[in-house]
Amino acid sequence: MLYYYLMSQLPYLFYDQKAPMSSAAFKELTKSQMSKADAALIDYLSLDTDDKTEVASTGCDFIDAWRSWECALRFNLARYRSLKLFNDVAETAEPPVVPADAVTAATAAFTQEGSPLDGEILIDKARWAAIDLLTTGNDYFHKNNVFAYYLKLLLLERRSLFNAETGFSEYKSLYAEILENGQSCVNNSAGN
Numbered sequence: 001m002l003y004y005y006l007m008s009q010l011p012y013l014f015y016d017q018k019a020p021m022s023s024a025a026f027k028e029l030t031k032s033q034m035s036k037a038d039a040a041l042i043d044y045l046s047l048d049t050d051d052k053t054e055v056a057s058t059g060c061d062f063i064d065a066w067r068s069w070e071c072a073l074r075f076n077l078a079r080y081r082s083l084k085l086f087n088d089v090a091e092t093a094e095p096p097v098v099p100a101d102a103v104t105a106a107t108a109a110f111t112q113e114g115s116p117l118d119g120e121i122l123i124d125k126a127r128w129a130a131i132d133l134l135t136t137g138n139d140y141f142h143k144n145n146v147f148a149y150y151l152k153l154l155l156l157e158r159r160s161l162f163n164a165e166t167g168f169s170e171y172k173s174l175y176a177e178i179l180e181n182g183q184s185c186v187n188n189s190a191g192n
Contacts, residue, residue, distance in 0.1 A: 002143075003033065003034060006029070007140060007146065013149065013152045017156065023153040023154050023157055026149070026150055027150065030150070034146065046154070047070070062144035066131070069134070124155050
């Protein structure tokens, strides 16, 4: 289905901008301007998929492809983290069928030399690019572009929550706690 009126009233989104509206406001707008079936599909869109390799079908190719892409990204991030920490755990997991760009995004984010914030921004930019790729070839007024717009709003909202000072403070606190717990384990095992 095509949504000429809905899409023509929306401003174009750029990753580095502030969201022109909240995702909740957009969701309400879509409920009043989309078919009930299409509007209900928005509830399946999220940046927080569960980490299962199998993703249940929604019946919408765009949403299913997005969820598979996000699942593949998360799987590969977990795999790289596991390899770094344990060297063997990730080798036993069976990878999902993954789009190459999800693997590339996970690899780039994991090997990022900058701050954790830089890594998160890199991941979100990869998500943005994947959304654009998934809507390539669609009529601009197609329902998939409505879904893509919602996902981009979620990314812009997420981006607005990033605060380098708070994040660095949390990172230092967690790091100190990990070192303290590690030292306790060493002391306990040395005493046995």
